Amino acid sequence: MAEVIREVNAIPVEEQRKIIERNWPETLVKEKVEEEKRLPKLPNVESYERVVTRFSPNPDCAIHLGSARAIILCHEYARMYKGSFILRFEDTDPRLKRSALPFYDSIREDLAWLGCKPDEEFIQSDRIPIYYEHAEKLLKDGNAYVCTCNGEEFKKKLLAQQPCPCRNLPPKEHLERWQKMLDGTFKEGEAVVRVKTDLSHPNPAVRDWPALRIIDPKTHPHPRVGRKYRVWPLYNLACGVDDHLMGISHIIRGKEHLTNQVRQEFMYKHFGWRYPEAIHYGRMKIVGAFLSKSKIVAGMREGLFKGWDDPRLATFAALRRRGIQPEAIKRMIIDVGPKAQDVTLSWDNLYAYNRKIIDPTANRYFFVHEPMRLVVRGLEQGFVARLPLHPDHPEKGFRQIEVKPKENEVSFHVSRGDLKLFKKDNVVRLMELFNIKIEQAGRKGVEAVYHSHTYEDAKKLAAPLVHWLPEGFGVPCTVVMPDASEAKGIVEEGCKKLRINDVVQFERFGFVRIDAVDKGIVAYYAHR
RNA sequence: GCUCCGGUAGUAUAGUCCGGUUAAGUAUGACGGCCUCUCGAGCCGCCGACCCGGGUUCGAAUCCCGGCCGGAGCACCA
Numbered sequence A: 001m002a003e004v005i006r007e008v009n010a011i012p013v014e015e016q017r018k019i020i021e022r023n024w025p026e027t028l029v030k031e032k033v034e035e036e037k038r039l040p041k042l043p044n045v046e047s048y049e050r051v052v053t054r055f056s057p058n059p060d061c062a063i064h065l066g067s068a069r070a071i072i073l074c075h076e077y078a079r080m081y082k083g084s085f086i087l088r089f090e091d092t093d094p095r096l097k098r099s100a101l102p103f104y105d106s107i108r109e110d111l112a113w114l115g116c117k118p119d120e121e122f123i124q125s126d127r128i129p130i131y132y133e134h135a136e137k138l139l140k141d142g143n144a145y146v147c148t149c150n151g152e153e154f155k156k157k158l159l160a161q162q163p164c165p166c167r168n169l170p171p172k173e174h175l176e177r178w179q180k181m182l183d184g185t186f187k188e189g190e191a192v193v194r195v196k197t198d199l200s201h202p203n204p205a206v207r208d209w210p211a212l213r214i215i216d217p218k219t220h221p222h223p224r225v226g227r228k229y230r231v232w233p234l235y236n237l238a239c240g241v242d243d244h245l246m247g248i249s250h251i252i253r254g255k256e257h258l259t260n261q262v263r264q265e266f267m268y269k270h271f272g273w274r275y276p277e278a279i280h281y282g283r284m285k286i287v288g289a290f291l292s293k294s295k296i297v298a299g300m301r302e303g304l305f306k307g308w309d310d311p312r313l314a315t316f317a318a319l320r321r322r323g324i325q326p327e328a329i330k331r332m333i334i335d336v337g338p339k340a341q342d343v344t345l346s347w348d349n350l351y352a353y354n355r356k357i358i359d360p361t362a363n364r365y366f367f368v369h370e371p372m373r374l375v376v377r378g379l380e381q382g383f384v385a386r387l388p389l390h391p392d393h394p395e396k397g398f399r400q401i402e403v404k405p406k407e408n409e410v411s412f413h414v415s416r417g418d419l420k421l422f423k424k425d426n427v428v429r430l431m432e433l434f435n436i437k438i439e440q441a442g443r444k445g446v447e448a449v450y451h452s453h454t455y456e457d458a459k460k461l462a463a464p465l466v467h468w469l470p471e472g473f474g475v476p477c478t479v480v481m482p483d484a485s486e487a488k489g490i491v492e493e494g495c496k497k498l499r500i501n502d503v504v505q506f507e508r509f510g511f512v513r514i515d516a517v518d519k520g521i522v523a524y525y526a527h528r
Numbered sequence B: 001g002c003u004c005c006g007g008u009a010g011u012a013u014a015g016u017c018c019g020g021u022u023a024a025g026u027a028u029g030a031c032g033g034c035c036u037c038u039c040g041a042g043c044c045g046c047c048g049a050c051c052c053g054g055g056u057u058c059g060a061a062u063c064c065c066g067g068c069c070g071g072a073g074c075a076c077c078a
Helices: A002-010 A013-023 A065-080 A101-113 A128-140 A151-159 A171-183 A235-245 A255-271 A292-300 A317-323 A326-336 A348-357 A417-422 A453-462 A495-499
Strands: A050-055 A084-087 A118-121 A143-146 A192-195 A210-214 A231-234 A250-256 A279-282 A284-286 A343-345 A365-369 A370-377 A383-388 A396-404 A407-413 A425-429 A434-442 A447-451 A474-479 A484-491 A503-507 A510-516 A519-525
Touching: A002 A317, A050 A065, A050 A250, A050 A425, A065 A084, A065 A250, A065 A279, A065 A284, A065 A317, A065 A326, A084 A101, A128 A171, A128 A192, A128 A210, A128 A231, A128 A235, A128 A255, A143 A171, A143 A292, A192 A235, A192 A255, A210 A235, A231 A235, A235 A255, A250 A255, A255 A279, A326 A343, A326 A348, A343 A348, A348 A519, A365 A407, A365 A474, A370 A417, A407 A417, A425 A447, A425 A453, A447 A453, A474 A495, A503 A519
Parallel strands: A050 A084, A084 A118, A250 A279, A284 A343, A370 A447, A474 A519
Antiparallel strands: A143 A192, A192 A210, A210 A231, A365 A484, A370 A407, A383 A396, A425 A434, A434 A447, A474 A484, A503 A510, A510 A519
């Protein structure tokens, strides 16, 4: 073998190529398949009856782009394998991460908007008896115990790989203690159910983890079930039990849950269950966006944000309001995939996906930002501008703007931002109208004289193009920018006919979503 | 500190499992140009990466070891 290789290597590469071309040309054909990126296969699909995935948020906050990975991946995989996608509300902490009623609905709404409607929905606060049953079974079998040690002492023992005094008590004793948890003999903080794992496990976080604790229902009622329960399951018990009971085949979640898998596997062994396939993707950040729930909540509390859909936020509600299309988010997430690597996306990236979707359909309009007066003299006649609603799709129609001079003179609104183009003696073209020669320009306004009519004339002079509106034509418009600042200006009359949620392009300004059309127009800026 | 998980251009991704048709494809971005009565879209060009050091091998982004860097977890949170 080595000899053959040596022999081949002795031949120059060009010569090698020729030999191959002569004898095995088919091996040189490079299939050029450029298709949309697809998701990689899910592991071990064949050993499950059907693929079942779940998205399991705590309804304690509006969900945001950070959840997109979980939602879209879970939903997409369920569709790919004709399986099912479950929405499960994990609302078992009425104390620290207390859920609130409005979020159950807003999450459902967001999922529907994203096109990821669940096939089934569960709410953990409806399932407390199920968790109790399983806790009792664990207790009875000696696989869990009720620990009454105080936190400090327990931790010391744990770190020393020592059992606490409770651990080796007989199951009977623990069942009695369990009753005392339920009936109120034990108060909040006095007892906790722990699942036995391995005290010598290298990761102390895995050793005998807590499964249920007491929360005083008087001081911490649950928003849905009120004061019905005083013992609440912790994440690993509730989630672990549910994943098995709901037949989840593939768990897709962030890698912060990696050790939870290790913890839960001990419980699965106690029950004799098989742990589902688990995929842990990396953290996703967007430069400059608050993608942490705590920061969003803090900002809301301090009144920093106007609402859950404040344009500075990356909540789905905010993105929706800005005219970001769900399909753009979906495309982006699928391109990123389910890898364990952390990713830092940029807004530009999302915008590029979005632009591809909205550009072909968004109609064009003139929005004059920070209007400034432009007076044009020397007009011998009236003009009518015919502006295509979409330059690439003339079949969509036109809008017409009439310009009627009075005493050979017309006043326009132009954007203050274009002042840099209005320099004395420069020729500028008012788009689709005519060309003007600047006579004077300053902060107070611009004065110009009619120069010529055709676009070709402007082209010859390399005149810059600006958009415009005749004075007295148009309606006030406010564009809410991504930093929540407001860009004020005037848009064409025709925009009054737009409907809320329409996504249009304000030419030379950017894509916006129409947010309100009564008393002036309000739009939210998407991106350039 | 302990326990895990990762490191391909500015960003993201393909290739990594099963080493060689590829000194690395794609998208976005930057830059330059063309086109267009938008600073949008389209077209062309161009810029730009295998974390580092050893080892195995005829050959390593791909396998092994060490280091470095980044992230996550270490709650009676989810």
